[in-house]
Amino acid sequence: xxxxxxAEGVSKKFGSHTALSNISLEIPKNCIYGxxxxxxxxxTTLIRIINQITHPDTGGVYFDGKPLAPEHIASIGYLxxxxxxxxxxxxxxxxxxxxxxxxxxxxxxKKRLKYWFERLEIDGWWxxxxxxxxxxxxxxxxxxxxxxxxxxxxxFDEPFSGFDPINANKIKDEILNxxxxxxxxxxxxxxxxSVEELCEYIALLNHSEKILDGxxxxxxKAYKNNVFSVGIQLDGDPNGLxxxxxxxxxxxxxxxxxxxxxxxxxxLPSEGTSNFLGKLAERGRINxxxxxxxxxxxxxxxxxxxxxxxx
Amino acid sequence: MAxxxxxxxxxxxxxxxxxxxxxxxxxxxxxxxxVGMIVLIAYLAKVNDSEQRVITxxxxxxxxxxxFKNTASLSFIQLRDLTLEQARDTTLAMEYYGLLHIPPEExxxxxxxxxxxxxxxxPVSYVLDRLESTFQSxxxxxxxxxxxxxxxxxxxxxxxxxxxxxxxxxxxSVKGITEIRAFIGGGFGYLIMMFIIIYGGFVMRSVIExxxxxxxxxxxxxxxxxxxxxxxxxxxxxxxxxxxxxxIFSASLLLVIAMLLMDIDLSALNAGPAMGGMATLPTxxxxxxxxxxxxxxxxxxMLLIVSFIIYFxxxxxxxSSIYAAIGAAVDNETDTQQFIFPIILPLMLAIYVGFFSVFxxxxxxxxxxxxxxxxxxxxxxxxxxxxxxxxxGVPWWQLLTSIFLLIVTFIGIVWLAAKIYRxxxxxxxxxxxxxxxxxxxxx
Numbered sequence: 001x002x003x004x005x006x007a008e009g010v011s012k013k014f015g016s017h018t019a020l021s022n023i024s025l026e027i028p029k030n031c032i033y034g035x036x037x038x039x040x041x042x043x044t045t046l047i048r049i050i051n052q053i054t055h056p057d058t059g060g061v062y063f064d065g066k067p068l069a070p071e072h073i074a075s076i077g078y079l080x081x082x083x084x085x086x087x088x089x090x091x092x093x094x095x096x097x098x099x100x101x102x103x104x105x106x107x108x109x110k111k112r113l114k115y116w117f118e119r120l121e122i123d124g125w126w127x128x129x130x131x132x133x134x135x136x137x138x139x140x141x142x143x144x145x146x147x148x149x150x151x152x153x154x155x156f157d158e159p160f161s162g163f164d165p166i167n168a169n170k171i172k173d174e175i176l177n178x179x180x181x182x183x184x185x186x187x188x189x190x191x192x193x194s195v196e197e198l199c200e201y202i203a204l205l206n207h208s209e210k211i212l213d214g215x216x217x218x219x220x221k222a223y224k225n226n227v228f229s230v231g232i233q234l235d236g237d238p239n240g241l242x243x244x245x246x247x248x249x250x251x252x253x254x255x256x257x258x259x260x261x262x263x264x265x266x267x268l269p270s271e272g273t274s275n276f277l278g279k280l281a282e283r284g285r286i287n288x289x290x291x292x293x294x295x296x297x298x299x300x301x302x303x304x305x306x307x308x309x310x311x
Numbered sequence: 312m313a314x315x316x317x318x319x320x321x322x323x324x325x326x327x328x329x330x331x332x333x334x335x336x337x338x339x340x341x342x343x344x345x346v347g348m349i350v351l352i353a354y355l356a357k358v359n360d361s362e363q364r365v366i367t368x369x370x371x372x373x374x375x376x377x378x379f380k381n382t383a384s385l386s387f388i389q390l391r392d393l394t395l396e397q398a399r400d401t402t403l404a405m406e407y408y409g410l411l412h413i414p415p416e417e418x419x420x421x422x423x424x425x426x427x428x429x430x431x432x433x434p435v436s437y438v439l440d441r442l443e444s445t446f447q448s449x450x451x452x453x454x455x456x457x458x459x460x461x462x463x464x465x466x467x468x469x470x471x472x473x474x475x476x477x478x479x480x481x482x483x484s485v486k487g488i489t490e491i492r493a494f495i496g497g498g499f500g501y502l503i504m505m506f507i508i509i510y511g512g513f514v515m516r517s518v519i520e521x522x523x524x525x526x527x528x529x530x531x532x533x534x535x536x537x538x539x540x541x542x543x544x545x546x547x548x549x550x551x552x553x554x555x556x557x558x559i560f561s562a563s564l565l566l567v568i569a570m571l572l573m574d575i576d577l578s579a580l581n582a583g584p585a586m587g588g589m590a591t592l593p594t595x596x597x598x599x600x601x602x603x604x605x606x607x608x609x610x611x612x613m614l615l616i617v618s619f620i621i622y623f624x625x626x627x628x629x630x631s632s633i634y635a636a637i638g639a640a641v642d643n644e645t646d647t648q649q650f651i652f653p654i655i656l657p658l659m660l661a662i663y664v665g666f667f668s669v670f671x672x673x674x675x676x677x678x679x680x681x682x683x684x685x686x687x688x689x690x691x692x693x694x695x696x697x698x699x700x701x702x703x704g705v706p707w708w709q710l711l712t713s714i715f716l717l718i719v720t721f722i723g724i725v726w727l728a729a730k731i732y733r734x735x736x737x738x739x740x741x742x743x744x745x746x747x748x749x750x751x752x753x754x
Contacts, residue, residue, distance in 0.1 A: 080528040083525055084525030088327070101319060101534055
């Protein structure tokens with residue numbers, strides 16, 4: 001099997017409110033899978049179904065090829081968006097408790113905790129109470145508890161909220177490191193910009209429906225519309241130049257008269273760019289030429305708008 | 312594995328509770344406060360009892376000589392050869408309680424009629440009662456003698472009379488046994504109510520804490536919500552049993568120590584200050600106590616204890632799972648008020664019905680009804696059971712029906728509560744209404 005998780009036609013209703021309607025997903029092994037969508041799109045409900053906290057009304061979920069069952073809980077690590085710790089309990093004791101609930105023995109849990117506490121440089125905290133910790137400190141402990149039992153599938157719901165940039169980077173490195181060790185990771189967020197550098201696959205959810213999924217690079221390719229940004233230093237009249245390229249629909253032009261620098265965007269034919277570039281090179285010195293690749297956010301907005309336009 | 316997790320949860324909940332500072336303080340302070348109060352009451356009763364009032368008697372006539380006998384609470388001093396004026400001054404100077412003046416009269420009747428009691432303030436009633444009854448008895452004797460009754464005959468007339476009672480089975484019945492039985496049952500019922508209110512509240516607060524600290528979702532991604540709820544209820548109740556055990560043990564220990572140190576006779580508590588005037592109460596011969604002991608032996612202790620355990624466990628589980636569901640439904644403790652009252656209501660009702668109806672008529676229709684109704688039966692049935700089972704006591708069918716209904720209710724309520732709990736723990740920022748809770752049942 002090359003999929004760690006497969007969802008087939010999963011639907012879930014809460015009373016009259018539809019949280020998920022007919023969601024099908026395939027999450028490949030050993031990748032970082034972005035589950036994207038605005039708040040209220042149904043991400044958390046889907047994640048809770050994967051964690052067997054709630055159960056779908058219809059549809060099936062398969063973990064590593066088998067129907068999802070209670071024994072899979074030990075193979076999944078989940079960092080929920082709404083997360084916290086017992087305030088009056090000591091850090092070490094609490095981490096041990098949570099690890100044992102995931103099925104680790106006390107001895108094994110202690111050994112691994114020691115490793116992780118040293119790795120994240122928090123090994124003085126074992127006997128501190130959680131209420132003495134800062135929010136970021138508590139988040140580190142939560143991260144450790146999530147990954148401690150070495151699950152096959154890790155689910156992070158907004159993992160970077162509550163971290164300062166330095167520690168957010170540290171956690172990001174740890175996530176990449178876990179992936180390198182073979183773990184499959186679901187990464188749920190409504191902040192699209194954090195997705196680009198981490199996820200290989202994404203699924204977009206909106207209003208309880210999946211509107212798009214697949215490999216991020218493929219999606220981007222599909223959403224490219226052959227628009228290029230151009231920058232040129234020229235001697236002549238910028239308007240004249242733009243008029244010459246009317247067939248390429250120049251837009252968003254900005255001219256800096258002092259430096260004689262013109263920037264604009266053009267839509268080029270999909271066959272090639274040499275025709276345009278040849279003509280452009282005659283008019284001055286090209287210092288910038290780049291294809292506009294849509295961001296996940298652009299794609300999301302575009303898709304949602306398309307849907308709304310159709311519907 | 313599932314059992315192992317449940318054990319882990321129970322252990323954590325138990326330790327979290329017994330390590331809690333206010334819990335520890337309550338555990339050790341309560342017996343001290345309780346014993347302190349008992350000792351104080353006993354001490355005050357003793358002080359009150361030991362106060363001996365002294366009455367001086369200026370008896371200028373021939374009657375009522377040697378009539379007034381000293382007792383523990385009231386003693387008499389005969390004044391002689393003094394005028395009333397001098398006697399009054401003496402009594403005041405010596406700070407005695409009062410002066411009884413009996414003038415010289417030819418007839419007993421007039422002597423008594425003209426007798427006067429002088430006191431500083433209005434006399435307390437038991438002093439008056441004592442004096443009046445002494446006069447009364449002497450007068451009655453005199454009047455009867457006037458009619459030709461001899462002293463010996465008089466004593467015969469005056470003999471105390473007590474009606475002898477017997478049950479239809481021919482056993483000697485004794486007064487007060489119904490009350491004793493009722494209080495034993497009432498004690499068990501009261502214990503259940505207190506336990507439910509105190510530890511049910513703990514369960515609820517613990518659920519709220521898990522919600523507000525946002526740890527709940529982390530935990531239920533590892534265990535089932537029902538396991539967490541059950542573990543919490545069991546762990547908290549074990550902490551409660553521990554606390555009760557410490558209370559009972561340390562309170563009895565402290566009580567014994569206090570009694571030894573302060574030399575307080577606890578029987579003074581039972582007698583109370585009101586008994587002061589009847590200090591000459593004849594001690595009951597041993598054979599008078601025998602029926603009480605017989606009756607106590609006849610209380611079906613085994614049945615009572617087994618039923619107590621059944622009713623306690625089921626009743627506590629029913630109520631505490633409701634408490635857990637409430638805790639799950641709300642975001643903070645102030646929102647719990649509207650839900651708590653309906654829970655406490657049947658408990659209060661059970662206690663009141665118990666004390667006002669079951670004690671006087673343990674097998675009447677009200678007592679039977681409330682001992683079958685599952686939300687009140689743990690308390691009311693235990694109040695009825697000391698009168699025995701089967702003939703003359705609670706019919707077997709009632710006990711079995713009551714337990715059966717309780718078990719059915721237990722399953723139903725725990726199932727409902729678990730559903731509300733499962734949905735509620737993941738709901739934030741919603742102020743729940745009963746309608747909302749009803750909707751959750753369908754999720």
